Amino acid sequence: MTKPKVLISDALSPAAVQIFKDRGVEVDFQPDLGKDKDKLAEIIGNYDGLAIRSATKATAKILEKAKNLKVIGRAGIGVDNVEIPAATAKGIIVMNTPFGNSITTAEHAITLMLALAREIPAADASTQAGKWEKNRFMGVEITGKTLGVIGAGNIGSIVVDRAIGLRMKVIAFDPFLSPERAKDIGVEKVELDDLLKRADFITLHTPLTDKTKNILDAAALAKTKKGVRIINCARGGLVDEQALALALDSGHVAGAAFDVFVEEPAKANVLFGRANVICTPHLGASTTEAQENVALQVAEQMSDYLLTGAISNAVNFPSITAEEAPKLKPFIELAEKLGSFAGQLTETGISKVTITYEGHVAEMKIKALTSAALSGLLRPMLGDINVVSAPVVAKERGMIVDEVVRAAEGDYESLITVTVATERQERSVSGTVFADGVPRLVDVKGIRVDAEFGKSMIYVTNEDKPGFIGKFASLLGDAGVNIATFNLGRHKQGGDAIALVEVDGVVPADVLAKTLTLPHVKQAKALTF
Numbered sequence: 001m002t003k004p005k006v007l008i009s010d011a012l013s014p015a016a017v018q019i020f021k022d023r024g025v026e027v028d029f030q031p032d033l034g035k036d037k038d039k040l041a042e043i044i045g046n047y048d049g050l051a052i053r054s055a056t057k058a059t060a061k062i063l064e065k066a067k068n069l070k071v072i073g074r075a076g077i078g079v080d081n082v083e084i085p086a087a088t089a090k091g092i093i094v095m096n097t098p099f100g101n102s103i104t105t106a107e108h109a110i111t112l113m114l115a116l117a118r119e120i121p122a123a124d125a126s127t128q129a130g131k132w133e134k135n136r137f138m139g140v141e142i143t144g145k146t147l148g149v150i151g152a153g154n155i156g157s158i159v160v161d162r163a164i165g166l167r168m169k170v171i172a173f174d175p176f177l178s179p180e181r182a183k184d185i186g187v188e189k190v191e192l193d194d195l196l197k198r199a200d201f202i203t204l205h206t207p208l209t210d211k212t213k214n215i216l217d218a219a220a221l222a223k224t225k226k227g228v229r230i231i232n233c234a235r236g237g238l239v240d241e242q243a244l245a246l247a248l249d250s251g252h253v254a255g256a257a258f259d260v261f262v263e264e265p266a267k268a269n270v271l272f273g274r275a276n277v278i279c280t281p282h283l284g285a286s287t288t289e290a291q292e293n294v295a296l297q298v299a300e301q302m303s304d305y306l307l308t309g310a311i312s313n314a315v316n317f318p319s320i321t322a323e324e325a326p327k328l329k330p331f332i333e334l335a336e337k338l339g340s341f342a343g344q345l346t347e348t349g350i351s352k353v354t355i356t357y358e359g360h361v362a363e364m365k366i367k368a369l370t371s372a373a374l375s376g377l378l379r380p381m382l383g384d385i386n387v388v389s390a391p392v393v394a395k396e397r398g399m400i401v402d403e404v405v406r407a408a409e410g411d412y413e414s415l416i417t418v419t420v421a422t423e424r425q426e427r428s429v430s431g432t433v434f435a436d437g438v439p440r441l442v443d444v445k446g447i448r449v450d451a452e453f454g455k456s457m458i459y460v461t462n463e464d465k466p467g468f469i470g471k472f473a474s475l476l477g478d479a480g481v482n483i484a485t486f487n488l489g490r491h492k493q494g495g496d497a498i499a500l501v502e503v504d505g506v507v508p509a510d511v512l513a514k515t516l517t518l519p520h521v522k523q524a525k526a527l528t529f
């Protein structure tokens with residue numbers, strides 16, 4: 001049997017190279033090749049695996065040349081340097097190492113908080129300049145202060161633990177954090193406004209999504225306690241940098257420490273040049289240990305896949321065998337879209353998710369299907385979630401995930417139902433796959449429908465009264481929104497009804513706003529799949 005061959009095109013630890021060799025994988029170590037895309041394209045066809053960090057760009061053009069490539073392993077979290085749709089189309093598994101940097105990033109946040117509290121960088125610069133300005137640098141104690149943590153997932157929970165060790169009072173805002181999980185990690189779960197009002201220090205540990213972008217904007221900053229200090233080691237764009245600069249200049253915010261910025265590399269930024277601001281160049285993952293951890297992890301994962309077919313931490317495919325893939329694929333797509341449908345309609349914390357498999361699908365590998373459903377459910381709120389990390393993220397947030405398997409009880413050979421329980425309500429959505437292999441939505445909140453998942457859709461709940469359909473269709477027409485499909489369902493005549501409309505292009509915000517003003521409309525949401 002020919003040994004699988006892996007190309008390492010970025011700087012990776014010698015220990016990682018040795019893992020490949022010890023496992024029986026042939027290695028070609030060319031750490032500077034990532035900078036030479038022409039040379040990479042020329043030789044990539046010779047390899048079964050490609051191990052990278054961030055310098056190598058695995059573009060569609062390069063992947064087109066990768067005739068034998070089976071797996072790309074990214075030593076780190078972000079895979080934005082890999083064109084995942086192109087890799088998926090060619091059947092290339094893309095893996096990352098999502099948890100190797102967690103401790104290092106959490107420690108950096110704590111370090112910046114302490115440096116901010118005692119004005120360490122400015123005091124160091126002053127002292128080394130030959131000044132002795134002992135009275136100028138009057139810091140604050142950490143002990144007894146309230147730390148507000150926005151995002152209590154993997155990294156955020158480590159920050160919570162370290163802050164408690166520093167004898168701080170820790171409160172957290174995270175819609176996905178259950179009360180039970182909050183109790184386990186020793187944090188008080190609060191709403192965002194409460195956190196803003198009470199925190200002496202605020203640290204952010206959430207992905208950048210549509211819902212979290214500028215979560216600390218001018219309005220939010222105005223609600224904070226005067227003298228608050230803000231730390232961001234998560235993602236640029238979580239804080240409105242211009243609004244923060246104004247709050248710093250006014251004295252409302254006492255200081256800020258940032259490791260991430262909206263534009264990187266940050267050669268210039270509105271926050272730079274202030275004595276009460278500390279900035280580092282995205283060092284969250286930059287420790288010897290973290291770099292070693294992710295390198296060893298990616299070598300193990302890639303070796304496992306190339307030698308045994310085992311898949312772990314894949315961002316574009318669940319952990320299933322090649323034999324199972326053809327049968328499972330359409331149901332994986334169905335489960336992910338059902339989860340996404342529920343996730344896009346969920347505004348509050350999720351306490352429980354029940355996924356029911358009926359008929360033939362109940363005999364399949366449902367763990368992969370559950371992972372797909374959870375990834376769809378969590379992605380609208382948490383952003384970069386994949387089918388492998390989704391169950392871990394759900395567990396971290398204390399969500400109960402139940403899988404129910406039973407024989408077919410209705411009209412469908414196979415039926416998947418995703419039921420989401422939040423602090424306020426319970427919502428169910430069901431779907432199936434017909435002979436054409438296309439996932440379909442067949443039930444929403446007990447109302448029967450028959451709809452394919454369109455790329456861009458409008459979901460409306462309303463009372464079943466005459467005139468609604470005409471007014472709604474006219475509104476879309478007047479706004480220049482073209483209808484692709486129009487699907488309706490209702491409980492009973494005059495009762496609760498829903499409309500699911502697939503449209504061409506993005507749904508304008510003003511169209512949604514106008515839809516909500518139509519008589520008998522209760523809810524209108526734009527959905528994307």
